[in-house]
Amino acid sequence: MPIDDGLIGGIRVSRLRRSEAADEVPNDNEAFQASTLDALLRGELRGDLTIGELLQQGDLGLGTLNLLDGELIVVDGEALVARVDGTVERVPDDARTPFAVVCPFTAERECAISAVDGFDAVTAVVDELAPPDAACVAVRIDARIAWAHLRSVAKQTQASPTLAAAVAAQVEFDIGETDATVVGFRFPRDAAGLELPGWHLHLVTADRSAGGHLLDLGVLEGRITIERQTELTVQVPAGVDVGRAGADARRDAALDEMERGR
Numbered sequence: 445m446p447i448d449d450g451l452i453g454g455i456r457v458s459r460l461r462r463s464e465a466a467d468e469v470p471n472d473n474e475a476f477q478a479s480t481l482d483a484l485l486r487g488e489l490r491g492d493l494t495i496g497e498l499l500q501q502g503d504l505g506l507g508t509l510n511l512l513d514g515e516l517i518v519v520d521g522e523a524l525v526a527r528v529d530g531t532v533e534r535v536p537d538d539a540r541t542p543f544a545v546v547c548p549f550t551a552e553r554e555c556a557i558s559a560v561d562g563f564d565a566v567t568a569v570v571d572e573l574a575p576p577d578a579a580c581v582a583v584r585i586d587a588r589i590a591w592a593h594l595r596s597v598a599k600q601t602q603a604s605p606t607l608a609a610a611v612a613a614q615v616e617f618d619i620g621e622t623d624a625t626v627v628g629f630r631f632p633r634d635a636a637g638l639e640l641p642g643w644h645l646h647l648v649t650a651d652r653s654a655g656g657h658l659l660d661l662g663v664l665e666g667r668i669t670i671e672r673q674t675e676l677t678v679q680v681p682a683g684v685d686v687g688r689a690g691a692d693a694r695r696d697a698a699l700d701e702m703e704r705g706r
């Protein structure tokens with residue numbers, strides 16, 4: 445049985461041991477997460493959840509693989525990984541993840557998007573579409589993009605690298621005009637220990653040849669679909685706390701460096 449941790453930033457969060465994960469059948473508005481961002485930032489880079497198990501919990505999402513071996517993109521029930529050079533491969537079911545979040549995605553609201561330039565401007569269009577009371581939102585954008593600035597990361601050789609080593613292993617790159625799919629989530633500020641607060645998006649090209657963690661983009665035209673997530677089930681490794689909610693300036697600075705390239 446999942447342990448109910450109550451509301452964190454407006455999302456009902458419960459936690460689960462790995463042995464219980466296989467028995468859980470996700471509800472439509474329920475996201476599933478492997479471990480927490482805090483654990484990843486503390487250098488816990490090896491998880492025990494397999495990609496096959498992760499895909500039983502959802503068909504859209506993102507994360508990384510053990511030892512930060514690239515950026516994980518889950519789209520249409522398929523797990524893809526963007527390598528450090530930006531090329532994309534299919535992930536075998538027996539690969540494992542130290543951090544990922546997925547949901548069974550059903551479009552709840554949708555709208556068109558056209559000629560919008562910049563990450564903040566694009567996510568502002570998605571924010572407008574989201575119900576005002578939705579704490580957590582899953583999004584999928586299928587679009588012709590003008591350009592995108594992406595990031596991926598090289599596999600770590602040590603199990604617990606310093607934050608500086610992990611940041612040094614990150615590579616940023618650009619792609620030009622193409623058809624692409626963007627997937628991800630908006631988490632509330634109070635979910636900072638669990639997840640990246642605000643928008644966390646990964647992109648893959650329509651031909652599945654390139655992708656990564658999305659730092660910036662320009663959209664020419666496309667379609668946005670969203671679904672609110674009212675529950676989050678977190679599968680926690682032993683010794684990892686859930687729900688250390690609230691502001692933490694040092695962690696926020698580390699997150700900005702790790703995830704936003706700022």
Ligand SMILES: [Zn+2]
Nearest residue numbers: 515645646657
């Ligand atoms: Zn990411």
